[in-house]
Amino acid sequence: MAKITKVSPLAPERFPDLPAIAGVSFATAAAGVKYAGRTDVMLAALCEGTNIAGVFTRSSTRSAAVLDCQEKIGAEAKGGAAILVNSGNSNAFTGAVGRESVAAVSAATAKALGLSEARVFTSSTGVIGERLPHDKIIGTLDGLKDGLSEASIAEAAKAIMTTDTFPKGASASYEVNGKTVSIAGIAKGSGMIAPDMATMLVYIFTDASMNQPDLQVMLSELTGPTFNSITVDSDTSTSDTLLLCATGKSGVSVARDDAAFKAALHKVMLDLAHQVVKDGEGATKFVEIRVSGAQDDSEAHTHALSIANSPLVKTAIAGEDPNWGRIVMAIGKSGAYADRDKLSIWFGNVLVARDGWVNPDYHEEDAADLMKKSEILIKIDLGLGAGASTVWTCDLTHGYIEINADYRS
Numbered sequence: 001m002a003k004i005t006k007v008s009p010l011a012p013e014r015f016p017d018l019p020a021i022a023g024v025s026f027a028t029a030a031a032g033v034k035y036a037g038r039t040d041v042m043l044a045a046l047c048e049g050t051n052i053a054g055v056f057t058r059s060s061t062r063s064a065a066v067l068d069c070q071e072k073i074g075a076e077a078k079g080g081a082a083i084l085v086n087s088g089n090s091n092a093f094t095g096a097v098g099r100e101s102v103a104a105v106s107a108a109t110a111k112a113l114g115l116s117e118a119r120v121f122t123s124s125t126g127v128i129g130e131r132l133p134h135d136k137i138i139g140t141l142d143g144l145k146d147g148l149s150e151a152s153i154a155e156a157a158k159a160i161m162t163t164d165t166f167p168k169g170a171s172a173s174y175e176v177n178g179k180t181v182s183i184a185g186i187a188k189g190s191g192m193i194a195p196d197m198a199t200m201l202v203y204i205f206t207d208a209s210m211n212q213p214d215l216q217v218m219l220s221e222l223t224g225p226t227f228n229s230i231t232v233d234s235d236t237s238t239s240d241t242l243l244l245c246a247t248g249k250s251g252v253s254v255a256r257d258d259a260a261f262k263a264a265l266h267k268v269m270l271d272l273a274h275q276v277v278k279d280g281e282g283a284t285k286f287v288e289i290r291v292s293g294a295q296d297d298s299e300a301h302t303h304a305l306s307i308a309n310s311p312l313v314k315t316a317i318a319g320e321d322p323n324w325g326r327i328v329m330a331i332g333k334s335g336a337y338a339d340r341d342k343l344s345i346w347f348g349n350v351l352v353a354r355d356g357w358v359n360p361d362y363h364e365e366d367a368a369d370l371m372k373k374s375e376i377l378i379k380i381d382l383g384l385g386a387g388a389s390t391v392w393t394c395d396l397t398h399g400y401i402e403i404n405a406d407y408r409s
Contacts, residue, residue: 010278010286010374010394011166015157018171018184020150021205023047023247027147028159029140033133034088034126039159041137043144044203045113046081050247052121053216055223057240063091064098065122066241068106072118074212081119083203083243084109084137085160087188091124091132101134108138112145123201123241125188126162157186160201164188164279170271172264176252181208181261185268189232189276202227202242202272204265209248214256218265219244226269229301229391231308232280274392283394285317286375293344293380294387299336301389303380306334314396317376322367324352327380342383347371 024046028039046052054073056066084105091098106120124132157167171184189200210218219242227242244265246254254261278286289307294300307313307330316323324345331338341356347367351359370376 007165008279009284012275012278015154015167016169016171018153018169018186019173019182020153021182021184021247022150022207022249023050024205024245025148025150026152026156027144027149028152028155029144029147031086031136031140033086033136039155040087041140041144042083042085042156042159043109043141043148044083044156044205044245045148046083046205046245047247047249048080049077050081050245051077051210051212051215052081052246053212053219053244054121055219055227055242059240061093062240063124064094064102065091065124068099068102069121069123069241069243072121074216075118077119077212078116079119080113080115081121081245082109082113082115083121083123083245085123085125085201085203086132086137087124087160087162088126089124089130089132090126090128093129094131097131101132104134105137108141112141121243123160125160125201153184153186156203157188160186160188162188163281166275166279168272168275168279170268170275172267174260174264176260179250179252181250181252181254181264182206183208183264183268185272187272187276189279200240200276202269204242204244204268204272206244206246206261206265207248207250208246208252208254208261209250210246210254210256210261214254215244215246217256218262222262222266222269225390226266226273229304229389230273230277231305231391231393232277232283277392277394280394282397284374284397285395287317287393287395288375288377289391289393290377290379290388291382291390292388293342293382293384294389295337295382295385296387297389298387300382300387301391302336303331303334303338303382304389304391306330306336307378307380308391308393311396314393317371318395318397320368320371322347322352322364322371324358324367327378328353331380331382337384338382339384344381344383346377346379348377 185204187202348370
């Protein structure tokens with residue numbers, strides 16, 4: 001694996017205290033799929049009646065596990081359910097044997113927990129093109145079953161890591177008529193991060209009650225401004241999976257237009273998405289790119305992603321160089337409409353350019369000072385309309401090369 005020796009400088013101080021979600025329990029195991037001396041399998045057991053929604057990668061080479069999950073999403077919530085995740089091997093580009101591995105793991109998990117195979121969701125993350133040693137995973141199931149605990153979500157977050165330098169978790173809660181609704185989620189992701197569904201692997205759990213169609217609609221709506229608005233390296237994974245599970249144990253029913261629940265879920269999703277960017281391979285800067293004044297939101301998003309994915313922009317940020325010409329370049333190549341003579345650019349609150357020309361009051365040392373910060377805001381106004389979009393990314397450093405050059409060794 002890549003030789004990660006230190007935690008990202010953008011990492012939170014510690015893993016957050018996440019609330020236990022009634023109806024969900026976790027266990028982890030060290031199967032030795034790829035990694036030695038660490039856990040690499042996570043099991044989440046879900047109570048009877050849990051509804052599950054999902055969003056997945058649009059990659060044409062998506063993994064066997066993703067294809068299997070897509071087929072199962074939307075099924076009636078009969079009996080309990082389970083999510084089984086392994087790290088170290090993505091079981092992608094493995095042909096028929098990949099499907100056989102998913103079937104074997106699903107069947108063994110269903111048998112161990114007394115579930116229908118249709119209610120077992122698997123994910124695999126890691127190296128592409130290597131056969132999954134599923135017997136090693138199946139061999140951990142008895143221990144996983146015995147070790148299930150509502151309090152083990154932090155250990156679950158660690159077990160799904162690959163090149164991540166820290167486990168990722170987030171939560172939110174609110175009161176409804178004296179009852180507390182809680183949401184807790186974990187994620188993994190560091191590289192091969194670009195929007196084309198959601199992100200990496202993300203598992204979110206709530207004790208609210210919501211029917212599956214409404215749960216799916218809300219998840220899909222919130223994916224756009226969260227996981228579909230981050231990028232580390234413009235590369236879309238074969239294994240991206242986001243599952244949202246509602247156990248109903250709080251006794252609070254939620255509809256698709258419930259503003260309080262939607263706000264809480266958005267908070268958790270955005271927090272996890274930001275943590276993924278902050279753990280971007282080799283990252284030293286967290287960058288928010290805010291585009292306004294586009295002809296519509298879609299065009300604003302296209303411009304924002306063009307800036308966020310530009311290696312020239314990202315390396316300038318890594319070098320703390322306020323090279324606004326690279327912003328101009330990225331807007332010009334995006335494919336969305338722009339008018340050079342209406343363009344304005346800011347680094348933080350420093351107006352760099354306006355009306356298609358450098359601001360006469362601009363002093364580069366002001367912008368250079370802002371570029372030294374660990375969190376940087378870049379704003380662009382296209383002067384064309386009301387379209388707006390915000391995207392988050394990180395810088396591109398030599399650390400990214402080191403991690404990915406060594407990834408399979």
